[in-house]
Amino acid sequence: MGIEKRARRPTSLAVRVTVLVGLATTTMFLLSAWSIEHSIERHFARMDLAELRAAWASVDAALRRDRISTPNPAQSQGLADAMAGSHGVSIVIRNADGRLLYKTVTPDLDALVRQVPATANLNLDALHIWRTSHHVYRGAVLRSGDKTVVVATAIDFHLQYLRKLQNALWAGTLVASLISVLVAGLAVRQGHAPLRRISARMREMTTERLHTRLDPAHVPIELADLVAAFNAMLTRIEQGFARLRHVSADIAHELRTPVTNLRTQTQVALSKARDVDAYREILYSNLEELEHMSAMIGDMLFLAQAEQSSVRRDASGIDLNAEICGLFDYFEAWAEDRGVRLELGGQAGKVDGDREMLRRALSNLIANAIRYTQHGQSVHVRLSQDERWVKIEVCNPGTSIPAEHLPHLFDRFYRVDPSRQRRGEGAGLGLAIVKSIVEAHPRIRLVRMSLPPLAVSCRRRFAPRDVPQPIRVIQDELNPDGALENGCHANLGKLDVNT
CATH class of the missing domain: 3.30.565.10 (Histidine kinase-like ATPase, C-terminal domain)
Structure with a gap:
């Protein structure tokens, strides 16, 4: 038969509690960081939407008023005047044939026209983000009559701020998680202090001090049942030791009488020469004492086997x-x-x-x-x-x-x-x-x-x-x-x- 595999020791309670608290707090910090980042990102999107709506309203009004259908410097000036209050907003206007009617000084925004369909309403769902070689834009493709208008604004500053905020949030989350794990570990250690005190008291218990008991009133309520069970176990052990001492004394007392009788009768028999009948009578008397002792020893053996549950039961x-x-x-x-x-x-x-x-x-x-x-x-x-x-x-x-x-x-x-x-x-x-x-x-x-x-x-x-x-x-x-x-x-x- 092979050697049984040694049972694996369960993970430390302190480690389990500390890890659990650390995971919980880290998850909470991560969710908080994600929520903050997402909220600020949505805020920037609404700011960009408000700015683009203002520019779109001015451009749409100018297009409807001037009825621009072909490139015209005079009408282009009117569009430039309409865009005067919208700093940082780029615009591209094309007619139904795709001819360029007007554009601000900006990189090519036509790529957005090829990627997304035009819409009549400017809202958050209509906004799209795309990158050029130097900038990142948030914009939309809109329709004004038979014309296609692209309005966009650069969001590089917003993205830079979000990256810095993200780095700060993740670093803060890491530091806060480490601190929470450290605090949790210290708290668990402090919380286990009553257990260590109880263990120290238990180690002081000896067979001479079985009367000592732990006071359930001086331990946290969570440990009261443990202390009560330990005290009950001590009571049973003390009673067992007392019974063992009494049984030992009783056995000595019960064996003393027949042993004394045997010794006395043997000494009397050896004190002088006797006939065969006298020796036979003494031997019968000794045999009776020995049978009494044998019966008592057999009973004691049965009691010991019964207490050890080694008596066969069929x-x-x-x-x-x-x-x-x-x-x-x-x-x-x-x-x-x-x-x-x-x-x-x-x-x-x-x-x-x-x-x-x-x-x-x-x-x-x-x-x-x-x-x-x-x-x-x-x-x-x-x-x-x-x-x-x-x-x-x-x-x-x-x-x-x-x-x-x-x-x-x-x-x-x-x-x-x-x-x-x-x-x-x-x-x-x-x-x-x-x-x-x-x-x-x-x-x-x-x-x-x-x-x-x-x-x-x-x-x-x-x-x-x-x-x-x-x-x-x-x-x-x-x-x-x-x-x-x-x-x-x-x-x-x-x-x-x-x-």
């Missing part, structure tokens, strides 16, 4: 009646020895789920119920179902657990009365394993406890047999912490299974 159809009857057969001899009756009531259909995990959870509940049920009493397992749920309740009689112990019933090694640690009662991991199964299985979730009567509940939702997807988990009214190997409870447990 979904299959489960016949709940058959499973519970099988568990009753398994516990029957022990229950008879303790004088406890096992009773199953109700019916339930098949559900989809992990058979081994459900069996182990039910086994722990039933075992706890048998262990803490008085002689002559009964353990009841009741099945019921509706359109959505199959419910499995494991109930036994007993005294109520004090309310202060309820939040800890699913903790490892927890007992309501620590002095009641007797041989055969287990290590206090029964409901801790049930809780781990519930949390490890994607379709199981513990719900809250209700009083009275006392009921330790967990709800298991299954998809219908023909629906393969997992089902959402819901949570009711129980603090899902604790273990129930404590000798005093009423309803031991309930599993709700969605059909």
Whole structure:
């Protein structure tokens, strides 16, 4: 298998924001420069149009008055007098045959006649620009009766001004864009200062300072959710470290008693010579302690695997009646020895789920119920179902657990009365394993406890047999912490299974 390609780091937020602001401001400046240039260019065109209209009005009036049809010096003087007030305007007049009737001292303007048709109205749409060898003109080809008149004015000064203005606008746009990018970069850096301060505070966090929290009130509102999420993560980590410390202490405490017993019994056995039966009795006693330790270590290993989600889960159809009857057969001899009756009531259909995990959870509940049920009493397992749920309740009689112990019933090694640690009662991991199964299985979730009567509940939702997807988990009214190997409870447990 080849080495996976390393994921590309996303572009810096500061770079992205700065580039975006720079593009936006540059675009705005470019549009502003184009608008200014276009507006001034239109203004010059209107100025030229006004000047050409004044000259055209005088020439048209003279042509209609003098009825010029052939070249005539006297009439040409009249046209020159009409053009006297129009400085900078050039004119060419030809008759219907194309003969030149009059022209000002100007380069050849006849090229415009060959390029555009004549019109009777002088407006912006009639104006055209063309170049000669030395100048640039704006003009129009007009009709006055049967005559063709070309009026034009040089716009070199206007174009020169526009070129200078254009250079100034583009230079200003470039400078303004660079300044805006610089300011945007500084603003983004300043805006990220709270993030840098938060990062510095986070780097100060150590396992000895997990109690420290960031104050959401001292950060911008945009970062309040981040700070709240970080504080929540710290709380979970702190709780995890606390549980780890407690578990380590509990394991040491639980192992100390059997190890001490083994050492004491071995020392006693070695203190003097004994017969074979005495050694055999000591070895059996040691074996019992070793089996107790082995069972506890196996339970701890299962809990660790469940927390790491390494427990294999295989979904299959489960016949709940058959499973519970099988568990009753398994516990029957022990229950008879303790004088406890096992009773199953109700019916339930098949559900989809992990058979081994459900069996182990039910086994722990039933075992706890048998262990803490008085002689002559009964353990009841009741099945019921509706359109959505199959419910499995494991109930036994007993005294109520004090309310202060309820939040800890699913903790490892927890007992309501620590002095009641007797041989055969287990290590206090029964409901801790049930809780781990519930949390490890994607379709199981513990719900809250209700009083009275006392009921330790967990709800298991299954998809219908023909629906393969997992089902959402819901949570009711129980603090899902604790273990129930404590000798005093009423309803031991309930599993709700969605059909």
